[in-house]
Amino acid sequence: MEAVAFVKMLHQALTRPKRREPDRHILRVANAADYYRIAKTIQETKSVFRRLASVRPLPLIHAFSYKGVLNPAFLRRFAGLVTIEDDVAVSVHALPGHGAGSPVSPGRVKRPFVPSGIRTVRVPAVWKHSLGDRVKIGVIDTGVDYNHPDLQPALSRGINLVHPRTLPYDDNGHGTHIAGTIAAAGRYAMTGIAPHAVLLPVKAFDHEGSAYVSDIIKGIDWCVHQGVHIINMSFGMKQRSDSMLEAVRNAKRSGVIIVASSGNDGRRGFIDYPARFPQTISVGAIDAKGAIAPFSNRGKRIDVFAPGEKVMSTWPKGRYHEMNGTSMATAHVTGVLALAMAARPGLTPMQAKxxxxxxxxxxxxxxxxxxxxxxxxxxxxFRHLKG
Structure with a gap:
């Protein structure tokens, strides 16, 4: 494929979408060498071809995300060489307000404390074997509160895909909550599951807890290049995405363990993507009594259940908050895998499953x-690890 000609035709073919027509898409290039030549040409010609300003590279899957619509002639011309799919919206998997109270200020929490869900999973009994030392965990979410005293010891710099060139600060709360369950260090009040692990926050979701598949793929790509061991994905969508699947596959091939939440629709026989992909460890939620939580999706593709009701964890502005959701359950599984990874370095995705x-x-x-x-x-x- 001649890169300059392709890029020129791409520029000419991009048009504004009609009303109610999806305006975000992902274009995947079948041949890797073609992809890299096209990516280089786009970078060199953006100042000339202004319509390409919205085109963003997704090298993990040899693709580009873009805003707009490609005319049919372009698609016919490159049939078999490129594929197009919608850049689907993705949402975090939490249920604030469903039986959960308001955020609690630092002065009103019992110090120190280990949340009940972590005790239910019997994590304190294995801390003598592992605290998660040096395990790197990517948390693709809404960001994190970098000033929270219980999180500061665990936090690495991370990346902000919503507001580039700034730290991935949390303007929603969901990401801070997930981070606390996984690795709160107990410096002020709360101890999470793997208090010596390293968290690499990836802010892919905005203040409303929304993102697109292309944002998630960028986040996975960044995590792979940072050498993370585990990626926590407490989010999902109903529509299958081949681009998301390819990103998950490539991360697994790189040795990254991916833990994903099943969704909060209370559905039987169906779970959300990406948890539906077999390359992930998919997580459902139990309630405080140990039964499947009414809101949790369930089905044969679930790998494990974990606490997801009235889960207390860290919250922005140094506070603490109870939340419900399969998101919270997923963080418990990620934390336990971090403990296992520290005790058994080199644990592969298949071994983790x-x-x-x-x-x-x-x-x-x-x-x-x-x-x-x-x-x-x-x-x-840990009994299985020793065996």
Missing amino acids: RLIAAAQVPLKLPKKATRYPGRLDAVRA
Whole structure:
């Protein structure tokens, strides 16, 4: 494929979308060498071809995201050489306001404390074996409160994909909550699951907890290049994305473990993407009584359940907050895997999936109920590691 001719035609083919027509797309190039030549040409000619200003490279999957619509003639001309899909919206998986109270100021929390969900998973019993030392965890979310005293020891610089060239500060709260469950250091009040782990926050979601597939792919790409061991994905979407799947596959090939939340629609037999992809460890939520939480999606593609109801964790402005959701459950699984990774360096994605399958206790289910995977148990995880 001749790169200059392709880029020129791409510029000519891009038009503004009609009303109600999707205006964000992902264009994947079949041949890697062609992709890199096109990417170089776009970078060199953006000042001339102004319509290419919205085109952003996604090298992890040899693709570009762009705003606008490509005319049919362009698509016919390059049929088989490129594929196009919608750049689908993605949302975080939390349910604020569903039985959860208001954020709590630092002076009103019991000090020190370990949240009940972490105790349910029996994490304190394995701290003598591991605290998650030197395990790098990418948290693709809404950012994090860099000034929270319980998070500061764990935080690395991270990246802000929403407001580039600034730290990934959290203007929503979801990302700070997830970070606390995984690795709060107990410096002021709360201790998370892996207090010696290193968190690399990736702000891909805006203040409303919304993002696009292309934002997630950029975040995965960044995490892979930073050498993270685990990526926490407490978000999802209903529509399948081949671009997202390719990004997840490539991250797994690089040795990265991906943990993803199943969704909060209370659906049976269906879970959200990317948790639906077999390359991830998919997580459902249990309530405070150990039963599947009413809001949790469930199905044969769930790998494990973990606490997701009334989960207390860190919150912006140095506060603490209870939240519900499969997002919160996912953070518990990520934290336990960080403990395991520190105790067994080099743990592969497949080994991690087998470990999680072995690290479960049966759920509290009615008789004749559909059988599901069990609830995460850290003690069983370490027993399996030793075996």
